[in-house]
Amino acid sequence: MYTPRQKILWFAFSSRVFILFLQAVTNALVPDHDANVFISPEDPTLRKTKGDVIVDIILGGIKRWDAQYFIHIAQYGYTYENCLAFSPLFPLIVRYVAYILNSILGSFLNFHSVLLISATLVNLLIFIKSADVLHRLSIRILRSECRAYKSVILYCVNPASIFFSAPYSESLFALMSFYVMYKCTENETLRFASIDITSSLPAAFSMISRSNGIVNLGFILYASFKNVIERTLPEIVYKYKTIKHRLILPFLLLPLFTSCVALFLTVVVALIPYVMVQTYNYFKFCIHSDHNLPEFLTSTEYLLPGTAESPWCNSSLPMSYSYIQSHYWDVGFLKYYKIKQIPNFILASPIIFVILYHCLSYIKNNLRLCCRLGLKDNINDPVLFVYIVHVLFLCIFCILYVHIQVSTRLLASASPVLYWICSSKMNVGPMPTSDQNTINEHFRRIGIGKRIPSHHLSIANLEGVENMYSKWKTFIISRRMPDFTSILIQYHTNSSHMLL
Template sequence: MYAPRKKILWFAITTRIVILKLQVIFNVLIPDHHADAFKRPLDPTEKVALCDQIVNFLFNGFTRWDGEYFLHIARYGYTYENTLAFYPLYPAMIRIVAVILTKALPLFNMQSSMIIAAILINFVCFVKSAIIFYDLTECIFQNTTMAYKAAILYCINPASIFFSALYSESMFAYLTFYIMLGSIKCMPNIYFPLALSILTRSNGIVNIGFPIYFELHNLCKSERIEKYRRKHNVLSISWQILKLMKLKNYITILSTIIISLSPFILLQIYNYMKFCISTFDKSSLPAHVLQYAVENNLILAGKTDSIWCNASVPLAYSYVQKTYWNVGFLRYYQFKQIPNFVLALPILYITLQCIKEFISEYRDELHLLGFFNSKAKRESIIKVKKYPLSMFVFVVHGLFLIMFCLFFVHIQVSTRLLASATPLIYWYCALTMSHKCINHIDLQYESSENICSKWKVFFLSQEQYTLQDKFILFYFIGYTIVGCFMFSNFLPWT
């Protein structure tokens, strides 16, 4: 018999093993597509033993697309200008773990050690993120069954391949859910995981809003500003909260912002010094890395002044995204991209539907910023609501990410961006699915048969499925399987 958290642990492990097997099968059976994409330059002098060939056979399908960049950065650093689009924490961790592995397992070469290190990091981060997500959902909804269902759905999310492949999604999801839960519980050193999330992905910056919001939320609870319920606009409420803030609150918020952003600022300084000030030294890079730059017309660090170096605020990230990937406001709105819009439509619809339902339920309380409930006109009118009011900040966060996806990024990226950054999709689908267990109250999150299994869960043994159940499972499982097939063979996916 397994408690819900332990059940989530084992199911998360099971799904990672399934993803690995699917990737191996598809990679072996289907020839790779010759994509016009970056492929890391390999060291021709590096010995490849039988153990390295086995690693390549088992995990090569995980190294596609951005995985090539992460492996290159982990080994050689930021050698080319286009590598600046990828944040350093994940490749740095790959490098550190790989160095340890080469000492512990000298059978593998450095390239194989890095691939194994990346797989291990993603495995650990994903399992921990599933458990943290369960705790977060239980904290918000105060319901074990709801938390369990949402966490199970997270384990089979439609971007599952990216949580196992050499991408930073698993690490970012773990840090993001940890920040969300830590902010609710007012953890004192929340700025540390915040800084790490910002060094993992660019959208980690918006996570700063969570500790700030819950700091103000707790201030409202402690001050009991019931009289301000009568204020009917956001500005009035905000002004009253600012007047109630003490020096301690200002120091806490400012220190969180400054400490969290410090590593990001240092990263920008490092990029500027490396590409705009330092002189180019050919001896500092291996010959095959230099040759790859010549063959593909890539800008090397310190070789020439890049255009972004002369900007008033020299930020490499936005320039690289715009120049190399055509990322920018409405740049992706082209007829030829319609299939990619269709690909992203399900997750955009689900997230927007969740936001719409929440706003509909709390339209009379929105001006209160989710800090407290508005009093009903008549105490006899008590309506059971689908969503808790404490979801307010998550809805605002999700809405911001939706707008960012719709107007600025390659639209198909929405699936993995939202799946790793916001819990709304899982909460909405968990509430929508019809699964209900009528066993003893302690076992209500699963059937008595499933609760004794490490991998068997409700949607695998459900006798009847509603149409909504079928759509959700078709989307989650379908995208997982198709994603493994497409990604492992260098075919374009989300």
């Protein structure tokens, strides 16, 4: 019998295998759509073996759309200006893992195929780790093992699952985002002035994984603000009122000073990689130089490095992302509101509606708490406030600015709130055969000889004995839902996989 964490890790793995199998089948059966999008130029000298053909048959279906950019960057670097819209951390990881794999597979496969295998393996491992971190975060925030477990299972079958397995940065960004949130709830090690300075590392990595990673700094800033208001200042006031010598006041303010210094250092460390990337972009594309690219990469209409011809280079703060999104993809305020985009709005509407409805309901039902910015309240639990604000901001930003169909994968990888909402709405009762005595008997039968831990019992009751022995069977697949809302969530997650 598996523990809840083991079930989660195995199901995360099984769901990735199923997604990859499904994309291979659908890629073979459904003809490709010519969308007139970027396709990485192929090196004419690149050899192709039977092994490369097999890799393309198995994994070729995930090498579409933005995946073309990520594989291209991993193989050739930032050869064109439009590539700067894609952050470097994921392609760098893929490239260096591919170097290792190439020493083993290089005699059978070309480097392009090795890169595709590398991207798949990297995302497989990162996704499993992201599910584990989400589980720990959910237990800490929701204070319910059962709800946390359901949330992670729903994460594994979320509607944007294909993007978490394809050569996209969604899995990496989800891992870093969840880890920032988790570190901001820590109360233990490596803390300075009640700020966990190690939270700067996942925050830094999230910012060079996806552009919206900079929003994750909000969790660090809010955690510091909340600590100062709820702990530091009350302690200073209390000590000031109780001590006899008022001249000691400057020493009482020392914790406030150290909190500010710790916050400053944490933010600076988090921003360093992001600033380095922007500096690299500027010197590569805004300073005249020879690009030294092979001929097959230069036969293109895209702007090459070293030309110094792009308008963003002359900005007072030369950052490429906004210009490139607007120039190459027409991204901007309400620019996507066109009649022909109605199908894409319909595609994105379920996740946007669920998040908007429940976030606004939370604000309505906790208006006093929200006015207090989530600070301590004798009536309500303030712990969800910052997560609601975060996902609501991202949701509104998606509606107003981005290509609306992107919002599904953006929101699914940036916030756990969607999974927490759906887990609270899935009313999955205990299995009739999963009572305490039955489960404990199974534990004794396999030689453990002790009662199941009480905090695991709710999961065993949810899944039943049969599912707890399976690496891939979970309630989302095997259970019959008792009400319409639960059925709708189950149908939407399962049908999303079938439509990939």
